[in-house]
Amino acid sequence: MSLLPGIVALIVLAAPAHAEDGDVPYWASISADIAYMRVGPSNTYRIDWVYKRRNLPVKVVRREGPWRFVVDPDGTKGWIRDLLLSRERMAIVTGGGLAEMHARGSTGSPLLWRLEPGVIGKLGECESGWCEFNVDGHKGFAPQERLWGSAEP
Structure with a gap:
């Protein structure tokens, strides 16, 4: 009787524990x-x-x-x-005062909304200090430094 199937089974069962860690x-x-x-x-x-x-x-x-x-x-x-x-992936607006949400990831793009601290939205891709941000269907770009949850964990 071969031990190989038993060893393979043990390796397979042990793998998820390492992935979780x-x-x-x-x-x-x-x-x-x-x-x-x-x-x-x-x-x-x-x-x-x-x-x-x-x-x-x-x-x-x-x-x-x-x-x-x-x-x-x-x-x-x-x-x-x-x-x-x-x-x-969600994020929450932090900091003092209103955060601006723009049409594109730059202060020179059209201002769409001003967001109060505490507003939560769905986080998209972040690039060059700006993140795609969707607050109940209102989509735009917000400054990454104002969004808790946008950095690398």
Whole structure:
């Protein structure tokens, strides 16, 4: 009897665990209407924060089974269940005052809208300090330094 099929099966089963370990950090967004952040990676840990803002971007910095250790735009850290997160890339406007959204990635292009800090939108490609940004169908380009969630994780 050959041991080769058993060894191949063990290698195949072990591969996803290594892929998960190398998969952080990455950007995610809250995909539920209500998401609980806990102080540890289990339902038995106390709830530290309740999120009621769908699409809020978070940075996933660690994985433990179905739990993700995340950092939110304010720097709050804790554990959220993976089922409450999406890999869809979102960003939130930060900083003081209004951020300008232009038709193209330059200040010389037509101004489309002014965005208040806290506005969340779908993030597109970023290039030369500008990012494609879609806020409920209002599409344009926003300065990358004003969008939390636009940098490399």
